[in-house]
Amino acid sequence: MRIYTKNQIEKAIDIPLLITEIERGLIYYSKKQTMIAQSSFLRFEKPPGDVHIKSGAILDDEFYVVKIASGFYDNPKLALPSSNGLMLLFSQKTGELKAILLDEGLLTDLRTALAGAIAAKYLANHPIKKIGIIGTGTQAREQLFNLQFVTACREVLIWGRNPAKAKAFSQDLRFSSFKISLAKEIEEIPQNCDLIVTATSSKNPLLFGDQLRPGTHITAVGADDYEKQELDSSVFDKADLIIVDSLSQCSQYGDLAHVKDIQNKPIMELGAFLEKPKIRHKHLITVVDLTGIAIEDLQVAKAVFSSLKSIYKGDK
Structure with missing residues (x-):
């Protein structure tokens, strides 16, 4: 041993x-x-x-x-x-x-970030014009850092509840190759970004369906237990394609678990999508809900x- x-x-x-x-x-x-x-x-x-x-x-x-x-x-x-x-x-x-x-x-931080990178690699609307990061903690930083392995985009907009933490994030030397701007209001993220990553411990929704533009991709990684929620149920109503890492887990916790009724919405596991990747049409809104699996x-x-x-x- x-x-x-x-x-x-x-x-x-x-x-x-x-x-x-x-x-x-x-x-x-x-x-x-x-x-x-x-x-x-x-x-x-x-x-x-x-x-x-x-x-x-x-x-x-x-x-x-x-x-x-x-x-x-x-x-x-x-x-x-x-x-x-x-x-x-x-x-x-x-x-x-x-x-x-x-x-x-x-x-754990790394594998979560790499799952997010994989989601962006296959489901984001490439070429990505601007990345939006919601959150300023360890996972938010890991998500951004590891996106460089799957996209050439370096234009980034960050929003966090704590402006000082957001500023510190933007000045982190690990991200010297990125051009990072700070959003004063969270609404600026969906208004300007076509790849959005949510990485917070929020217990209340941060993104809503009426904020999303055609062609947007969202990867949500923060809601990894029964209480956390980053995406309002209206995000899933607006989505054209919903991907989860685990159908069983996401029915119990994560953002999708907060949705009471999903009708006529294609939902599939990321692994099933990876086995037979499909062409991503540019106008689609895609959402990936990641809860982390062993x-x-x-x-x-x-x-x-x-x-x-x-x-x-x-x-x-």
């Missing part, structure tokens, strides 16, 4: 490889070639935080994964990152623990573990 720290894990990250592996995992999932346990949640109020526990496997694969990830949103006040966690890789043949990835939430964790953990073993061959 091997233990790897966050610093070691960072050296083993290959973004193009991880995108490919997550795409494969999503296809396996939609083809029902996986086992996924019910996700577990813990929610804390003082200080505000939540913990997610996910586990899963691909049938007849080498490993299964158990992942714990947390977000404690007042941590930045203590000069601490809001995310934390780890991933455990076990042998699917013997149950032996093979690796402990002490990623401190890095891999197969993404598994695919990222396996790929990183393989790279780590190559890098640290002499370690035991």
